[in-house]
Amino acid sequence: MSVTLAYLADYLDAELHGPADREVAGLGTLASAGGDRLSFLANPRYRGQLETTGAGAVLLRADQVEHCPTAALVVDDPYMAYARVSHVFDTAPAPDAGVHPAALVAPSAKVPASASIGPNVVIEADVVLGEGVVVGANTVIGARTELGDGCHIWPNVTIYHGVTIGPRTIIHAHCVVGADGFGFAPGPGGWTKIAQVGGVRIGADVEIGAGTTIDRGAIDDTVIGNGVILDNQIQVAHNVVIGDFTAIAGKVGIAGSSRIGSQCMIGGAVGISGHLEICDRVQVLGMSLVSRSITEPGTYGSALPVDKQDRYRRNVARFRHLDELHRRVRKLERGAGD
Amino acid sequence: MSVTLAYLADYLDAELHGPADREVAGLGTLASAGGDRLSFLANPRYRGQLETTGAGAVLLRADQVEHCPTAALVVDDPYMAYARVSHVFDTAPAPDAGVHPAALVAPSAKVPASASIGPNVVIEADVVLGEGVVVGANTVIGARTELGDGCHIWPNVTIYHGVTIGPRTIIHAHCVVGADGFGFAPGPGGWTKIAQVGGVRIGADVEIGAGTTIDRGAIDDTVIGNGVILDNQIQVAHNVVIGDFTAIAGKVGIAGSSRIGSQCMIGGAVGISGHLEICDRVQVLGMSLVSRSITEPGTYGSALPVDKQDRYRRNVARFRHLDELHRRVRKLERGAGD
């Protein structure tokens, strides 16, 4: 698939510096793109790469045009322009509408003709799918679950019963939505399971990465807001609430009943303890532990970065005696004050 | 589905303060329950919510009856009573017995008439299922695996060959039981794979959360005791042994051949190194690293909690010089002692 620069200039409302009929057939990085590729310069740090790029055209800001050795498409926000235009060159197969003969759809389920249901998909009783929903092969959707218009569920996903998902939400392979939360009462004879009778409510325009698990609520629902983006292998425990437009990187774990505000950015592998609140616009750096509520917007961190093994081991050994060290310093100070 | 308070009082052996014929149709939290809901007060911290609750009835201890504005069901342990009664209101569909026509069951497999085998389930040769076993859609059970009576396997689970699972164990979607452990011999030409010829033995009344993986043993078996509860996305490496009634929160990783005692509680995202032993009744706080054996019951932790970015960065930079700081303090002490 090829498009002309004239088409792209029109699509992006960009100012074209270069031949309107030049065609590009895909995206490329500044460093590796050939003459049939479109590239972009978003971070001025890469301007050196712009000057030597072999790309057929580059998305960039007006102040970089003079450094561009090839056709330029001038926009205010090259990264956003790249995001928008990337879909023109997407290589993902577009599934046809219709129910595959090897899919199993309960008679009581509502599946519009515009939906695409892949082979070996299982859709249980009273499921309701919106217009244009795509359900990938071997995915299972439990009873009474509802998906809004335009949702795209990739293969091998499991959505349990009683889950509600807003329009245009994308769920990648091997996600599990609505499995039981981790609720048990301790007793002398061991753990007694607590039936998890809440559901999961997911908003519109959410994206959920591969292998992420979102548990159903114990009594009330687990809630993911609109426009939330979740990376791979995130664990969202029962009754967690995540506010609109919050972005969470891979491998984050959020324990039960914690509430995360909107427009937060949670780094990779962060752990968030249960029953706490994080206010809006909080950023947490990767691998940090949030064990108390955060009430002030800003950036927070806790993880130690690597050091060479010998120094690491010496410092760790000293950490065990840090409190003692404080006391020794205080004693010295008292002595010095005498 | 509605039940009367009289029914619940009888079911729980509770003392009823209120109208025996009042009906409740589900569970609710003290803060949000309406008049047709049953709630509970387990933690006295929420007594304020009890005083204003709209619930139709509340499970509570005798000493809280006077604060209860609605019907009360008096029990010794309200949390355990809630756990027991939660199953009355469970909304999970109850699958019918029988083998779905789209399931594939090997002729040599033993599947009793009371079992429920979902669509697209694959049951390989010589598998033995107990009475009343439920196997959800698209699950695969490998050759010679045995499941005890009343096990519930949710959809899209993969159990490899030669796994033994005790009665009433629940395995949630996307668990993998019995994949190869991570065993390789280093050589000049790279890594040589070691066939993992051990199996996995899982006890009775175990629950395993979504996306958890339990590897088969290298030679001997990987072993999960009775009554163990495992949350989501836990990794249990080959030849790990977990004692009875131990509870492990989400995202914990346990490296090969480590042995965890019984009645332990391991917090979320804890890492446990290989070839070590943790004795009974150990609690480990979330995100800690256990890199040595623990021989004494008690609570252990290691993770640093978040701080604001600027202070975090300053302290982290100092951590690199902690050993040096100790030496400087010692020098000062020697000077002071002169």
Next chain:
Amino acid sequence: MSVTLAYLADYLDAELHGPADREVAGLGTLASAGGDRLSFLANPRYRGQLETTGAGAVLLRADQVEHCPTAALVVDDPYMAYARVSHVFDTAPAPDAGVHPAALVAPSAKVPASASIGPNVVIEADVVLGEGVVVGANTVIGARTELGDGCHIWPNVTIYHGVTIGPRTIIHAHCVVGADGFGFAPGPGGWTKIAQVGGVRIGADVEIGAGTTIDRGAIDDTVIGNGVILDNQIQVAHNVVIGDFTAIAGKVGIAGSSRIGSQCMIGGAVGISGHLEICDRVQVLGMSLVSRSITEPGTYGSALPVDKQDRYRRNVARFRHLDELHRRVRKLERGAGD
């Protein structure tokens, strides 16, 4: 299945001390093996177990023969010999060649007669499989993906479109290869998804553990080298590059565009930030955070190990004031220097 010691001596090019016609039927550890089992002594630490073993034969080095109470197979590298011989005793079912009638193979896909395609497998358009490829039940392989000769894909794996995998690579259950990377452009109206138009290229002789996810590239490909071994539940983000023979333990997360050298060993649950480089032959200890590039081979670590709760809490509280402590020590030093 039983084999004679003569057979094993020949297979391993080992020197046999003991009866050539003795048969062993499987592997056992020194501590637990019975007389029909083959064991091995690789780590001299276990020599005490050798002296009392009940094994029918033991793989060991020449210098241990005198301590061996049973038949000995003398080799230079007993661990490697154990690795090689383990496959003789493997209990995994060997699937028959052919396409299961319940598999769905697109007419344009190339599936050789030597391949084994399990039930409910979905193979999309233009997929190309090599000779002897095994695809386990309920696995989905997306359009245009290519698998080299002898690959073994276990059940319930999802490989997206446009992925290339070299010969003899093993992928365990519930891996996801080629899902979208986590790429979004921020804007005033929320996040705009960036189509991930790159692919994934995986080398030869790679093994990928259960539940691991490897995202497709944003523009260029995500690349896994030859002979790389990945344990369970690893997250490999878009455009990561992993060098040949690198070994990565369970639960590691690697953020976007980072490059890891060859022959590295990354411990369990390590986090590697995005856009950095790790040179060849780097070892990282478990649960460490790598937040900067590493340019020198060696061993690196950062995680604090557990301590008893009370001391842990005291030290953590002091860590918050570590920078302040440094300043106080400097002040004392200045005072002492006066």
